Amino acid sequence: MYITRAETQTGSPDESSEVEFISLAPGSELAYTLGQRHCAGVITDNGHHACTNTSAPYCQEHHSTWVCAKCTGTCLKDEMDCYESHAIYLAVFAPDIHKIGVTKQWRLTRRLAEQGADYGIHLQTVSNGRIAREHEAAIATAASITDRIRAVTKHTSLYQDVDESAIAAQLANINAESAIELHTGSQLEIGEYIESLPKVDVSVSESMTDTGENNITELKKNPDPPAIYRLAYGFELSDRPVSETIITGTVRGIKGRLIILDYAGSTYTVDMRDLVGYTIASGATTRNLQASLGAWE
Known part of the structure; x- marks a missing residue:
């Protein structure tokens, strides 16, 4: 997964910020809180060019179709x-x-x-x-x-x-x-x-x-x-995990674009596409989340 530092996202098309890789290997600990969501901008050879347009995950200018x-x-x-x-x-x-x-x-x-x-x-x-x-x-x-x-x-x-x-x-x-x-x-x-x-x-x-x-x-x-x-994929699940949009928890594994996270006694799946365009801050989420069936065992 790739992020850029929020403080460098000025929204100027002439400025770019360095792209940072975050490992999603099994056992990796993630502790980030999601903020506002907007257009994710574009990544070039020079780095990430931010966009402050409120259309998410991409505005019309940065949307592309293969x-x-x-x-x-x-x-x-x-x-x-x-x-x-x-x-x-x-x-x-x-x-x-x-x-x-x-x-x-x-x-x-x-x-x-x-x-x-x-x-x-x-x-x-x-x-x-x-x-x-x-x-x-x-x-x-x-x-x-x-x-x-x-x-x-x-x-x-x-x-x-x-x-x-x-x-x-x-x-x-x-x-x-x-x-x-x-x-x-x-x-x-x-x-x-x-x-x-x-x-x-x-x-x-x-x-x-x-x-x-x-x-x-x-x-x-x-x-x-x-x-x-x-x-x-290197992991097993016995019950349906809860679908959420978070980046807090211990990575159990990845399947396609789904991240499987263990957090606070529950198991969650996160669609990585749903994370595109969010600003993030360091620190685990404090939002109340639905618990999975495994939390009651």
């Missing part, structure tokens, strides 16, 4: 630039929530971790992003699979187990027209293809630690092979 997220096969840019190999995948969230998606092949497990998926199934590899988006849209339509999952839905999946039978049923909905083209040029029906995939366990904390250029270069040379990936 056009590739809207692509369904017809490039929306002035010039297509996604010529790397792309993977089409099925992301699985407990117990039985499924999402179709695409990403650069070398980013597959990282992308699954960024979304907080429990399982990821590599369905197909294609030569560029345009083809990937086209196939993604076709599969989504044929099998009635969504291409986005709301954070509140991911919150409810935190303490549940994956229903593997539901995965099999979902894959069965992808009809024969979505045959998988393997690197050898041969084709298999999707059921045969899935059965041929190895199951790979991924420790998210380890996979997200090394983000250096050397690691990225190696991943591009040797991307993750087609597989069924089972992601482990």
Whole structure:
């Protein structure tokens, strides 16, 4: 998580403040109080440029949309630039929530971790992003699979187990027209293809630690092979945590953009996107918070 010092946020477009990294590793202690919320401004190579506009998390001037997220096969840019190999995948969230998606092949497990998926199934590899988006849209339509999952839905999946039978049923909905083209040029029906995939366990904390250029270069040379990936986030929950917007407590773990915090005998989940734009002050929150079920044990 990144912050800038509040006292340097003058709102002048000509001034910038240094960006500071705060670790969210398990066991990290956070003790901050949220203040007013406004536009988060913009981060450049020179640092953070603040904005005092009251629109949060971004004002119209600083709001941006990634056009590739809207692509369904017809490039929306002035010039297509996604010529790397792309993977089409099925992301699985407990117990039985499924999402179709695409990403650069070398980013597959990282992308699954960024979304907080429990399982990821590599369905197909294609030569560029345009083809990937086209196939993604076709599969989504044929099998009635969504291409986005709301954070509140991911919150409810935190303490549940994956229903593997539901995965099999979902894959069965992808009809024969979505045959998988393997690197050898041969084709298999999707059921045969899935059965041929190895199951790979991924420790998210380890996979997200090394983000250096050397690691990225190696991943591009040797991307993750087609597989069924089972992601482990390093923590367990037996009950539903309370959804809150705080940055006080002991970090139990991170799943996608959700922080899991233990504080005052309760467990909370915080959507990091809900923190964007707040001014903060040092010191634990004194606000009255709803207690989780674990507080009464």
